[in-house]
Every structure is written in C-alpha cells, then in structure tokens.
Amino acid sequence: RVLFRSFVLEKILDLSQDGVVKRIGKKSKSQVQNKAQNLKTSTDIKKNSQINLAPFLEQYNYVKRIRGAYDRCLMLIKDGVKLMVILRGPPGSGKSYLAQKILSESGIDPAVHRRHIFSSDNFFVRNNVYVYVPDHLSQAHVWNQHNVVAAIREEVSPIIIDNTNTQAWEMRVYAEAAVSGGYDIEILEPSTWWFAKVNELAKRNTHGVPKAKIRNMMDRYEMN
Numbered sequence: 109r110v111l112f113r114s115f116v117l118e119k120i121l122d123l124s125q126d127g128v129v130k131r132i133g134k135k136s137k138s139q140v141q142n143k144a145q146n147l148k149t150s151t152d153i154k155k156n157s158q159i160n161l162a163p164f165l166e167q168y169n170y171v172k173r174i175r176g177a178y179d180r181c182l183m184l185i186k187d188g189v190k191l192m193v194i195l196r197g198p199p200g201s202g203k204s205y206l207a208q209k210i211l212s213e214s215g216i217d218p219a220v221h222r223r224h225i226f227s228s229d230n231f232f233v234r235n236n237v238y239v240y241v242p243d244h245l246s247q248a249h250v251w252n253q254h255n256v257v258a259a260i261r262e263e264v265s266p267i268i269i270d271n272t273n274t275q276a277w278e279m280r281v282y283a284e285a286a287v288s289g290g291y292d293i294e295i296l297e298p299s300t301w302w303f304a305k306v307n308e309l310a311k312r313n314t315h316g317v318p319k320a321k322i323r324n325m326m327d328r329y330e331m332n
Contacts, residue, residue, distance in 0.1 A: 178210075181266070181294050185214040191266040192286040194295045196273035198325050200313030202298035207268045214266070226259070227270040228252040229315065238315055253281050260289035267291070274329045 184191045193210060195203040204227075211221050231248035232240050252271070259267050267286075273279050279295070286293050302308035304326060310319040 177294050177296055181210055181296070182214055184292055184294075185210075185216075185266050189265070190263060190289070190291045192269065192282065192291045192293050193266055194269045194273060194279050194282055194293065195271070195297070196279070196295065197297050197303060198272060198274070198309050198313075198322055198329070199315060199317040200309040200311070200322070201303045202300040203270050203272075204314075206296065206298050207270050210266070210268065223259075223264060224266055225268045225270050226252055226256050229270075240315060253285075256282060257285055260285055260291065263289075265291070272325060274325050276330055 181191065181193055193207075195206060197203050204225075207225050208221060211224055212218065216224065228245075228248040228251070229238070231244070231251045232238055249271075256267060256269065269279070269282050271278070283293060297303065302312065306319055306323050306326060309322050310317070313322070
C-alpha cells in the first residue's frame with residue numbers, strides 16, 4: 109500500500125481567507141539562499157496571485173474519501189483529471205519504480221513516460237551518465253521547477269515529481285503551480301519495507317548516495 113500524507117499538503121498550502129496560496133512554516137537557511145534563484149519561477153507561477161481554491165478543495169476532499177491514494181491516482185488519470193503526483197522518500201526507496209508503475213498501470217505508452225516524470229536528478233545526466241555536482245543542486249531544482257511549469261502550461265497529465273522532498277517546504281513551488289493550473293494533487297511514498305532502513309537504501313540507490321547522507325536525510329524527514 110502506498111501511504112497518502114495529507115498532512116504534507118496541508119503544510120504546503122496555507123488557505124487564507126482571501127484564497128491566496130501562501131507558504132507556511134519557518135524558512136530554512138537553504139530557502140533564503142535559494143530565494144533569488146527561485147524568484148523568477150515563483151513570480152511566473154503567481155502572476156495571478158488571487159487563486160480561488162474552493163473548487164480545488166471541494167474536489168480534493170471528495171476524491172480523498174474514495175479509496176487509497178495509489179488507486180485514487182489511477183482512477184483520476186483514467187478519468188482524464190489533470191493530476192500532479194508528488195513522490196517523496198529517501199534515495200533508493202523506490203520512487204522511480206513507483207512513478208513508472210503509476211504510468212504503466214494507467215495505460216500510458218512507455219515511449220512517452222519521460223514526458224510525465226520530472227526529477228532534479230536529471231539535471232546531472234549527460235550522455236546517459238549521472239555526474240552529481242553538489243554546488244549545482246539549487247540550479248537543478250530551479251531547472252526542474254521550470255520544466256514542470258512548462259508542462260502545466262501544456263496541460264501534460266499526469267505530472268509526477270520524482271524528488272526526495274524530505275520536508276514540506278521543498279514541495280511548495282510544485283503544489284502552488286499545480287493549484288494555479290487546475291491540477292489535483294496526490295502525495296505518495298513508496299511502501300517498500302526498506303523505506304527507513306539506511307543500510308538497505310545505501311545499497312539500492314542508483315546514484316551512489318553515501319550512507320551518511322541518507323542518514324541525514326532520514327533525520328530531517330518529516331513524518332506524520
């Protein structure tokens with residue numbers, strides 16, 4: 109079973125009385141450092157800052173009661189509903205497999221799967237080789253956010269965000285863009301037995317993320 113974390117969505121979107129989507133929670137040091145880089149993307153998303161969330165919330169609350177999150181995703185995709193699926197979990201936990209499974213079981217042609225999956229890791233792939241450069245991580249996230257905004261404009265559905273998303277603030281830009289574009293949102297975690305087992309995650313992740321870094325990710329991972 110894939111777990112649905114509604115608390116994450118509630119933390120991402122602060123629903124004020126005038127219907128404006130706002131960020132809540134304490135800003136981290138990395139958020140402050142990334143502010144200038146993210147400004148263009150955030151401004152682009154919020155050209156119409158007064159977002160009427162009532163229709164979104166009404167449908168969201170209705171659909172949420174229907175069934176488990178994974179089955180709900182398949183139902184929404186097959187019904188033609190514009191959907192953003194935000195995956196979260198440490199490296200090696202099974203996010204990429206889950207993304208492919210959602211698309212395959214929804215009947216989407218494998219030839220176009222890459223059009224639906226958005227990961228900041230892809231920024232570091234050159235000639236099919238993954239070369240991670242830590243100093244470029246902020247640039248990678250902004251690059252991925254721009255790609256997602258472009259996909260929303262083209263009404264690509266589903267849009268699957270395949271990032272670690274250890275804390276709610278990391279999903280802010282994606283959630284706001286989804287709501288602005290009239291997309292439903294589902295937030296999923298892989299239900300793999302090794303999800304929180306650092307040693308196993310270190311063995312299974314495909315990008316060679318070291319055990320110490322995975323442990324740090326799990327230490328700051330926001331649980332319900």
